Amino acid sequence: MSKSLLIISRQAPWSGPGAREALDIALAGGAFDLPIAVLFLDDGVFQLSGTQQPASLQQKDLGANLQALPMFGVEALYVAQRSLEERGLQDHSSSLAFERLDDSSVSALIDRYDLVITL
Template identity: 65%
Template sequence: MAKSLLLISRQAPWSGPGAREALDIVLAGGAFDLPIGLLFLDDGVFQLIARQDAKAVQQKDLSANLQALPMFGVEDLFICADSAAERGVATEALALADLSVLGAVDIAALIDRYDQVITL
């Protein structure tokens, strides 16, 4: 039986390679039917803001990768309610609709559910 993996994405989309690498890992895991979840925490919640202009910062847009998650079987998607609130990110208007909004206690329980956890 495959071990489950939770990837915690904590970087803003344009602050470095971490956000892209997190999405690449999750997509690869999904392609191989690995039980995988993705939690957007801290500045990682900025990845979920719709209609970002990647060209303005000379980067590749991450929105296509986000939209591909369900096609790769990645359905366990989570966002930290506290991180979103602290950064003024409204959870009702994000690029992904099927996100579970979790508080701190719920995140601790979520981490315990997975065999392995990677933070980027």
């Protein structure tokens, strides 16, 4: 039986390789039908913003990777409500379907998974 995996993405898309690596792990696991969820926490919520301009920082856009998650079977997407509020993104909408979680729900989510990777 496969172990379930929660990937917690805490880095902004332009702050280093962590955001891309988190999405790559999710896509790879999804390709093998592993039960995977992704939680966007802290600065990781900036990945959900559609107003990014990665070319100005000589970075690649993560938008295509994010949009590919459901196609690879990674449909359990979560975002920490507090992280959105602290960064002024509480009214943010995204083309991805994700569930907003309060602090207690974030803790409960982490407890539900066998393995947790934080990047």
